[in-house]
Each structure stands twice: as structure tokens, then as C-alpha cells.
Amino acid sequence: MKNIILEMIDIHKSFGNTKALSGISLSLEKGDILGLCGENGAGKSTLMKILSGVYPKSTYEGDILINNQKISFKNTVDAEKNGIAIIHQELNLVPNMTVMENIWLGRYLTKFGKLNKDKMNKETRMFCKGLAPHIDPTSKIKDLSTAERQIVEIIKAISKDVKILIFDEPTSSLTEVETKKLITLIKDLQALGVTSVYISHKLNEIFELTNKVAVIRDGKSIGYDSTENLTENKIISMMVGRDLETLSKKQDYKPGKIVFEAKEYTAYSSQNPNIKTVDNASFCLYEGEILGFSGLIGAGRTELMTCIYGVYDGKYTGKSYLYDKLLNINNPQDAINNHITYVPEERKLHGIIANQKISSNITLSILKQISKKGILNLDLEKKLAQEVIKDLKIKIPSLESPISALSGGNQQKCVIGKNLLIKPKILILDEPTRGVDVGAKFEIYKYINQIAKDGCSVIIVSSELPEIINMSNRVIIMSEGKIQGELVDEAITQEAIMNLGIGS
Numbered sequence: 001m002k003n004i005i006l007e008m009i010d011i012h013k014s015f016g017n018t019k020a021l022s023g024i025s026l027s028l029e030k031g032d033i034l035g036l037c038g039e040n041g042a043g044k045s046t047l048m049k050i051l052s053g054v055y056p057k058s059t060y061e062g063d064i065l066i067n068n069q070k071i072s073f074k075n076t077v078d079a080e081k082n083g084i085a086i087i088h089q090e091l092n093l094v095p096n097m098t099v100m101e102n103i104w105l106g107r108y109l110t111k112f113g114k115l116n117k118d119k120m121n122k123e124t125r126m127f128c129k130g131l132a133p134h135i136d137p138t139s140k141i142k143d144l145s146t147a148e149r150q151i152v153e154i155i156k157a158i159s160k161d162v163k164i165l166i167f168d169e170p171t172s173s174l175t176e177v178e179t180k181k182l183i184t185l186i187k188d189l190q191a192l193g194v195t196s197v198y199i200s201h202k203l204n205e206i207f208e209l210t211n212k213v214a215v216i217r218d219g220k221s222i223g224y225d226s227t228e229n230l231t232e233n234k235i236i237s238m239m240v241g242r243d244l245e246t247l248s249k250k251q252d253y254k255p256g257k258i259v260f261e262a263k264e265y266t267a268y269s270s271q272n273p274n275i276k277t278v279d280n281a282s283f284c285l286y287e288g289e290i291l292g293f294s295g296l297i298g299a300g301r302t303e304l305m306t307c308i309y310g311v312y313d314g315k316y317t318g319k320s321y322l323y324d325k326l327l328n329i330n331n332p333q334d335a336i337n338n339h340i341t342y343v344p345e346e347r348k349l350h351g352i353i354a355n356q357k358i359s360s361n362i363t364l365s366i367l368k369q370i371s372k373k374g375i376l377n378l379d380l381e382k383k384l385a386q387e388v389i390k391d392l393k394i395k396i397p398s399l400e401s402p403i404s405a406l407s408g409g410n411q412q413k414c415v416i417g418k419n420l421l422i423k424p425k426i427l428i429l430d431e432p433t434r435g436v437d438v439g440a441k442f443e444i445y446k447y448i449n450q451i452a453k454d455g456c457s458v459i460i461v462s463s464e465l466p467e468i469i470n471m472s473n474r475v476i477i478m479s480e481g482k483i484q485g486e487l488v489d490e491a492i493t494q495e496a497i498m499n500l501g502i503g504s
């Protein structure tokens with residue numbers, strides 16, 4: 001006997017002229033963990049925003065049925081009352097509030113009309129314990145790392161006692177360890193009868209966790225099957241509508257001259273000046289090299305890169321050299337003047353101006369080159385943005401749309417494209433393919449290989465081992481702020497990286 005608890009029937013939704021969903025249907029049985037797969041811009045987040053009340057009834061067509069009853073939500077609170085909660089792809093926490101306050105926002109527990117802080121703290125602690133025992137409920141969100149913030153989002157949703165939980169790329173900034181914990185947690189919830197929808201571009205997670213998979217493409221349902229009947233390749237070809245070429249590692253690379261050297265970088269936490277986030281780190285970079293930086297979250301990789309780029313928020317010491325010339329970089333402009341660019345991991349904070357149009361976001365990095373006497377050359381802006389969009393196959397409604405109207409993965413491609421326009425000698429990419437679908441990842445990798453071939457040196461900071469292993473000519477492994485070692489060519493294996501990463 002099937003126990004269908006949820007159906008979405010013939011859902012349509014448009015944003016202006018963009019048809020995001022054209023007739024999608026979906027059903028869930030109690031206790032299902034459904035994997036929702038599709039390329040960037042396929043409509044996954046939009047569909048789940050409809051299910052979770054972000055987009056109210058008047059903004060879409062089609063029906064939602066819970067236990068065979070038609071239902072519609074006015075907003076997310078309404079959906080939560082009906083047992084449906086979503087963990088968004090883009091984090092939505094209030095930076096200046098504590099973990100506890102964020103988790104209970106809008107539904108504070110009270111006792112005799114007063115805030116019951118003790119109870120809220122206790123419950124928060126309990127939820128943290130299972131997933132991230134190191135998170136202190138009284139810390140402010142702004143003092144947490146991206147990974148920790150993502151965990152807080154997850155805790156916030158599961159604390160709401162819901163029947164259907166939607167995870168929109170929950171692991172995009174989690175480590176393998178945290179991901180494993182989350183997967184166990186979702187399975188535990190399943191045992192308690194909670195039904196989940198899980199969006200991820202990481203197909204290994206889909207296979208580990210889900211029992212059913214739905215694939216959507218261009219806003220249409222393409223496939224729906226039990227996970228056990230599917231393979232990675234089957235899902236990918238449903239997603240992209242073609243077979244993908246496989247990416248071969250850069251073959252013909254020979255180390256050239258040393259382009260860049262970082263010497264003895266040490267950085268201190270801005271919150272606690274006694275804590276070293278980077279500890280005497282030195283490395284060099286060769287012409288045309290792709291250098292991977294691996295390590296667990298908190299290993300100091302991002303901190304080291306932000307020091308070099310002049311945007312680290314605490315005290316630090318250390319020197320950088322470009323072809324033996326000592327650099328003095330105190331802000332991004334200094335770095336860009338020296339042909340160094342950095343693509344940050346958290347695009348929402350550093351990468352984009354959400355309400356500005358796509359073309360100006362892409363060309364922001366070269367504003368000076370495309371302006372004359374302070375007047376922007378709009379034709380040139382348009383032309384350059386169009387080239388980037390074509391090169392990286394970015395899916396957009398129009399150049400005039402705000403960048404916030406793009407799907408998560410397509411925003412990421414804009415941020416990368418923007419930095420490629422600078423034509424840097426040294427390009428530092430921090431988690432470059434976070435939230436990017438398999439097809440688009442391939443385009444980004446191909447592009448990185450191409451610019452490295454043309455002589456640009458690329459640093460890739462990534463928590464995804466396959467990415468590090470497949471792309472890098474050399475890998476530096478960091479842990480606890482220190483450089484633990486490096487691996488070259490054939491010696492770059494998962495095992496070797498993990499061994500160095502845990503400091504053994």
C-alpha cells in the first residue's frame with residue numbers, strides 16, 4: 001500500500017518572461033528521501049520554494065495536496081504550521097544575533113510571559129550536540145564560518161518538528177565529516193517518519209541517502225525512479241540531455257619559472273588575537289601551474305589567501321613576491337594592480353551586488369578599463385559581459401535582470417567570469433564550484449585548464465577531493481594553520497591528502 005503524503009500536480013511558474021517551471025508533478029510517500037536533481041537553473045529551488053510557502057499560491061499555477069487534501073500556503077510560517085520547512089541554498093541568518101536567537105527567531109519560547117532563555121539555550125545545545133558539538137549557542141552568527149552557519153540553518157529547520165523537510169544543497173560548504181553526520185541525521189529522521197527532499201549536485205550523496213530520485217530539466221519533469229534502478233551516468237544524462245565528455249587531467253604541464261612567493265605568513269583571529277589562524281606558512285607558485293590547497297574547514301586556507309589578497313580581517317604578518325619583487329598589498333585594488341585576483345568562497349558576502357544587473361556585476365572588476373573620464377562605456381560593458389556568459393555557458397533571462405534572479409550555480413559562474421575578465425597572472429579560486437552542477441563544473445574546469453595553459457597560475461582552494469585530485473599539478477595540504485606538506489603529480493591521491501590533512 002502506498003502512503004502518499006504529498007503531491008505537487010502540474011506546477012507552472014514564471015518570473016516575467018522566464019518560464020521557470022512548466023508543468024512539474026511530484027509525489028512523496030511517507031518516509032521517502034527524494035533526491036531532486038537537475039542542472040543549474042533547472043528549477044529545483046523554485047519548485048521547493050513553492051512547496052515551502054516562499055512563493056504563495058497567487059504566484060504559481062497547479063496544486064499541492066497533503067494527504068489528498070488540496071492546500072496552499074500564504075507564507076513560510078503557514079507552510080511550517082502544516083509541517084513543511086526548507087533549508088535554503090543561500091543562508092538566511094541574522095549576522096548580529098546569536099545562534100540561539102536565530103534558531104528561535106519568530107517563535108521564542110516563553111514562560112509566564114517572559115522569554116524562557118534557559119529552555120531555548122538547552123534545546124539549542126541539544127540540537128547542536130548531535131550535529132556540531134563545538135557550536136556554542138551564544139556565539140554570534142557573524143563569528144561563525146560558512147560551514148557552521150549552514151549547520152545552524154539545518155538545526156533551525158529540524159528544531160521545528162516538521163513532517164517534510166527540504167534541504168536545498170545543504171552540504172555545499174560542509175566537510176566530509178559534517179556531511180556524513182548530516183546524512184546520518186536525515187536517516188534518523190526518516191526512521192521517525194520524517195519525509196525529506198534533498199537537492200544536491202553531489203551524486204555520491206544522492207546514492208548514499210535517497211530512495212527515490214526525480215530529475216528536472218528546463219522546468220520540466222524528466223525522470224522519476226527508485227534510486228536503486230539508477231546510476232550516476234543515467235542521472236547525469238537525464239540532467240543534461242547528453243553524455244558528458246570526461247575531463248582529463250592537464251597532461252603537458254612542466255613547471256616554469258616561479259611567479260609568486262608567499263613567505264612566512266602568520267595571521268591572528270580577529271575575535272581572539274591569541275589564536276593563530278595561519279601559522280608561518282610559506283609557498284611558491286610556478287608559471288602556468290594549477291596548485292590545489294586542501295585541508296579541513298578551519299585549516300587556514302581561506303585565511304592565508306585573504307592575507308595575500310589584503311582583505312584578511314585580523315592582524316597578520318608575511319611577505320609576498322611577484323617575480324622577486326616585494327609586493328605591498330593592502331586591499332583588492334593593490335592586488336588587482338599586481339595581476340592577482342581572488343574569487344571568494346562566499347559570493348553573497350563578497351562576490352556580488354545582488355540588486356545590480358548581471359552585466360554590471362560581471363564587469364565590475366574592470367570598471368576603470370571600460371570607463372572614460374568616469375563615464376561608463378555601456379556598449380563595451382554589454383559586449384564583454386556577453387562574451388563571459390557565452391564562454392561559461394551562463395543561463396540568464398536578460399543582461400538587464402538583477403543578478404539575484406539567477407539560480408545559485410549561475411551566480412557562481414558570474415563571479416568567476418568577472419574575475420577572469422581581469423586577465424590575472426595569478427588567479428585564486430576559493431571553492432570555485434560550490435553549488436555548481438556537473439555540466440557547469442566541467443565548463444569551469446575546462447576554462448581553468450585553458451587559462452593555465454595560456455600561462456596564468458591558478459590556486460584552487462577546495463574541500464572537494466575529486467576536484468583537487470583531478471585538477472591540480474601540485475597540492476599543498478594545510479591543517480591548524482600550518483602547511484603540513486605537498487604532493488606532486490602521481491603522488492596526489494586521496495589517501496595521501498587525508499593523511500597529511502589530519503596532521504599525521
Ligand SMILES: Nc1ncnc2c1ncn2[C@@H]1O[C@H](COP(=O)(O)OP(=O)(O)OP(=O)(O)O)[C@@H](O)[C@H]1O
Pocket residue numbers: 015018019020038039040041042043044045046047089395396397404405406407408409410435437
Ligand atoms: N527571483 C527570480 N527572478 C527571476 N528569475 C528567477 C528568480 N528565481 C529563479 N529564477 C529563474 O528561474 C529558473 C530556475 O531557477 P532555480 O533557482 O529554481 O534553479 P535551480 O535548479 O535551483 O538551480 P541551481 O542548481 O543553480 O541552484 C532560472 O532560469 C532562474 O534564472
Ligand SMILES: [Mg+2]
Pocket residue numbers: 044045046089168407408
Ligand atoms: Mg537552487
